[in-house]
Amino acid sequence: MQKIDRNMLHLHPTVRELCKTLQEELDERSHPGRLFEGFRSLDRQAELYAQGRTRPGHIVTHTRPGRSIHNYGLAIDMVLFINGKWSWQENGGLWEEMGTIGSSIGFTWGGTWSSFPDRPHFQWMGGLTINDLQNGKFPETDDQEWLNFINFQLTTRLVRKKNTKKILKELGYYDGEIDGIIDNETKKAIKKFQQAEELEDDGIVGPVTWHSLLEKAEETGIELFT
Ligand SMILES: [Zn+2]
Numbered sequence: 001m002q003k004i005d006r007n008m009l010h011l012h013p014t015v016r017e018l019c020k021t022l023q024e025e026l027d028e029r030s031h032p033g034r035l036f037e038g039f040r041s042l043d044r045q046a047e048l049y050a051q052g053r054t055r056p057g058h059i060v061t062h063t064r065p066g067r068s069i070h071n072y073g074l075a076i077d078m079v080l081f082i083n084g085k086w087s088w089q090e091n092g093g094l095w096e097e098m099g100t101i102g103s104s105i106g107f108t109w110g111g112t113w114s115s116f117p118d119r120p121h122f123q124w125m126g127g128l129t130i131n132d133l134q135n136g137k138f139p140e141t142d143d144q145e146w147l148n149f150i151n152f153q154l155t156t157r158l159v160r161k162k163n164t165k166k167i168l169k170e171l172g173y174y175d176g177e178i179d180g181i182i183d184n185e186t187k188k189a190i191k192k193f194q195q196a197e198e199l200e201d202d203g204i205v206g207p208v209t210w211h212s213l214l215e216k217a218e219e220t221g222i223e224l225f226t
Contacts, residue, residue: 002044010039011073012150013143015124018107019076022122025101026078033098036079036086036120040070041153062116066154072133073150075123078102088120095119151214152207163224164205167213168193170222 008016019035026033040048045065052059061068069075078098080087099109102122110121126139138150152160161180168174173196174189182190187203194201197212205213217224 001047002041004037005039005041005044006035006037008035008038009146010149011076011146012124012126012139013141013146014126014139015074015076018102018105018122018124021105022078022098022102022107025105026098029097031094031097032080032082032087033078033094034081035076037070037077038075039073039153040068042066042071042156045071066134067130069123069125069130069133071154072138073146074125074133074139075121077120078122079120148207148211152210155210159225160205160210163217164190164210164213166224167217167222170220171216 008019011019015038019038022033023035025031042065045061045063045068047055048061049064051057051061065071070077080089080091080094082091095111099111099119103109103112107122107124110118110123124139125133128137128139136154138147141147155163158180161182162178164182165174165176165178165186168186168189169176169178171193173192174186176183176185182205190205190209191201191203193213194203194209197209199209199212216222
C-alpha cells in the first residue's frame with residue numbers, strides 16, 4: 001500500500017494556507033484534530049478502491065482514481081489524535097467543532113454531505129467541478145513548483161514513459177523503440193537531455209525533467225500520447 005502523504009507542499013497553495021489556518025485555530029482551542037492525509041496519488045486511490053472489491057478487506061472508498069479531490073491536492077482529511085493514536089470515534093462534538101471552524105475559514109466540509117457524510121474531509125476547489133479537474137483545469141496559482149508536481153502526478157506512468165521516449169527520440173537523444181520500458185539506453189538518453197538542459201543528470205524523469213520535456217515537446221510541436 002502506498003504511504004499516506006502529509007506533505008503540505010503537495011497541496012495547492014490556497015489549500016495549504018487553509019490547512020495551516022485550520023490547524024492554528026484547532027491548536028488554540030486545544031482541539032485534537034490534525035492533518036491525517038492531504039494529497040493522494042492515483043496509485044494510492046486505485047489501491048484504496050480495490051480494497052473490498054478485487055482485494056481483501058472492507059470497502060473504504062466509493063471513489064475511483066481521478067474522481068477524488070485529494071488526487072488534485074485540493075482536499076485534506078483531519079482526524080482526532082488522542083493519547084498518541086488516531087481516532088475516528090464520536091467524541092462530544094469535536095468533529096462538528098472542527099467542521100464549523102473549517103467552514104468558517106473557507107473550506108467545504110464533508111460532514112455536511114447527505115449521501116455519504118465524510119467528517120474528516122475538507123476541500124476547496126476554487127469554484128471548479130470534478131469534471132474541470134479531470135479535464136486538466138486547476139484553480140489558478142503561480143506556484144510553478146506545485147504545478148509541476150501535480151501535472152507529473154496526474155499523468156499515468158505508462159503515458160509518461162511512452163512520451164518520455166517519444167520526445168527524446170524526436171529530439172535526437174534516443175534511437176530505440178517507443179514503449180513503456182525505461183531501459184539503460186533510455187536512462188542514458190534522459191541523462192543527455194538533462195545535461196543539455198542544465199538539470200540534475202540523475203537519469204530519472206521526476207517533476208522538473210518531465211516539465212522540461214513537455215516544454216520542449218510544445219516548442220517543437222511533438223504530438224504526445226494521451
Ligand atoms: Zn477526504
